[in-house]
Amino acid sequence: MLQVCLNGARKREECRSLPVSPSELAAEAVRAVAAGAEDIHLHPKDAEGLDSLEPQVVAQAVTAVRRAVPRGVRIGVTTGAWAVPDPAERAALARAWSVLPDHASVNWHEDGAEQVAEALLERGVGVEAGIYSGTEAARRFRASPFTGRVLRVLAEVTDTKAATADSTALALVEELGPVRSAPVLLHGEDGGAWPVLRVAARLGLDTRVGLEDVLVLPDGSVAADNGALVRAARRLLVVEEE
Template sequence: MLQVCLNGARTRMECRSLPVSARELAAEAARAVATGADDIHLHPKDSEGRDSLDPHVVAEAVTAVRRAVPSGVPIGVTTGAWATPGPEERTALVRSWYVLPDHASVNWHEAGAEQVAAVLLDHGVGVEAGIYSGTGAAGRFCASPLSRRVLRVLAEVTDTNAATAAQTAVALVEELAPVGLTPLLLHGEEGGAWPVLRVAARLGLDARIGLEDALVLPDGTTAADNVALVQEARTFLAGEGW
């Protein structure tokens, strides 16, 4: 499975082609799915371009994207603490969502992760358990009573060094071995994005790519958009870009 991560916590200052509005996210999602993405991850943003967990902002983004892509393509959003730092407020906002995504990422190293995940599960929303390398989150997640209830583990390699990211990725996968049969999506970021995608392909794991994770193609040239990244990732996953 290849997930496209359309925008992340980035701004237009970092990437001029970043989809921000609900309309832009919908158009970009449709093109990415047509190119080969199987699943969508996005960050709803407010009128100032900032990540938001506000129920109206989430509803607008999810509704627009759902209308734009074929029926059955899963759509997920973030619950990152940078959007709403307070655990109680974050949990309350997620509980107030009235248009529900198919899944949502919950970063297990953040305060309140289990509470947010429990609310999502109670509402029938799949949980992507975000496990960042180098945070100790893997151990906490493996010991969590919710570890067997999540949709998948989102193994996030924060090592951006192209020379070491693959090794860090393998170590993270090994840390997560206790979760057993839980599906695992492995991805990197910035300089580590493409080396980690190669590891995911080699291990037969789910993967993701998009402007949240990488702004450049494997040859170092700037990616025009998410479509260019998805096209390149499909080549890698087919074993043709190694």
């Protein structure tokens, strides 16, 4: 499965084509799905362009994208602590969402991850367990009662060096071995994004690409939009799987 991550916590200053508003997210989602994305991850943003978990902001973003893409394409959002540091408040906001995404990511290195995950599951929202390399997330998740309750594991390689990201990815997958009861989506970021995508293809794992993770194509040129990144990923996946 290839997921598109439309925007992330980035700001427009980093990327002129970054989708921020609900209408921009919808347009980018359409392009990405047409290019071959099968699932969508996005960060709803407020009027200042900052990540938000507020019910109205989430509702507007999810509704716009859901109306734009074909039925059956799942849509997920973030619950990152950078948006709302207090886990109790993050859980309360999730319980107050009026429009529900299909899934939401919960970063297991963040305090209160299980509290947020429980709130999402109570609402029927699938949980993507974010397991960052270089953190205690894998250890915490292995000891968690949620290991068998999540939709998927997001194995997130934070090593941005092209020369070492692939080995970091392999080490993270090995560390997750005992708890791989759910599908694993392996991805990298910035300089590590394309090397890690190739590792995911070779291992037969789900993966993702989008302006959240990388702003350039495999040849180093600036990506015009999420659709361009998805098309490049599809080409690489075909090559690596042959």
